[in-house]
Amino acid sequence: FRSGVVFRRSPAERLTVTGGRAAGAVLADGTGVGADQVVLAAGSLSGRLAGLPEEVLPPVRPVKGQVLRLTVPPAYAPFLSRTVRAVVRGGHVYLVPRENGELVVGATSEELGWDTTVTAGGVYELLRDAHELVPGITELPLTETRAGLRPASPDNAPLLGPTALPGLLLATGHHRNGVLLTPVTGDAMAEALTTGELPEVARPFAPGRFASAGAAPVSALQEQSA
Known part of the structure; x- marks a missing residue:
């Protein structure tokens, strides 16, 4: 209450x-x-x-989205001070820094029904596109991968x-x-x-x-x- x-x-x-x-x-x-x-x-x-x-x-309908979480080691801090959003190769990508040192990278947009499998291709595409924006991102430890479902109307x-x-x-x-x-x-x-x-x-x-x-x-x- x-x-x-x-x-x-x-x-x-x-x-x-x-x-x-x-x-x-x-x-x-x-x-x-x-x-x-x-x-x-x-x-x-x-x-x-x-x-x-x-x-x-x-x-x-469900639209699958894969998301990555990376950790920014103290030696690399501060890595990003604000959210970065862009369109790379026709797809949307964002990088969101967290106060706890995490960096969230997302997200794919896949019409695959109720599938929530994290795929190597999805991880690759996110890291590839994020690297186009911030090349140093490939030096960061990858700590979590996950996939969720967005609700989409026609x-x-x-x-x-x-x-x-x-x-x-x-x-x-x-x-x-x-x-x-x-x-x-x-x-x-x-x-x-x-x-x-x-x-x-x-x-x-x-x-x-x-x-x-x-x-x-x-x-x-x-x-x-x-």
Whole structure:
């Protein structure tokens, strides 16, 4: 419990639908949580939540991203003082220095379904492209490799706002920009939940642009918040 909010450290397994509207969720530990409004923000798994009516399934697919972590030895410090972002050979690459001496290099973008295998090719491509930007990076120890899945919509832009199921809103599909768009997404969803209207900046990303998202018009969102 913090700042008036109860945090439950258990994933949602099923959406609860009562009387034709979203009414909460059942968690993995069996706990039922009731709610007047539900925001579905489950990343690449957003379309796999049990209990979602077919007409409001978000059109989200997984996009694999491989990431590297390197350590900057004291002899090389300071190595980078700020984040570096660039496009190399048509692909995006970033280098993010951490206060603990780590350097994060990412990330590949691979349409391989639910595969999360770290590959030699992915590691090679990241190091090759990072070396184009900062040649000294190949002298650093490689301490971790990992792969995750991003949520991507058909146009790789976010899905924000109400669906055709009263009480259910989406906040997913951010593709490569989930972390970067977290603040503006939070502001947009807070306004939608409290005022019944999406802010103008978020309206181009309403689920209604895809028929499979089962979106509702803004007026329906106003009814949900009434």
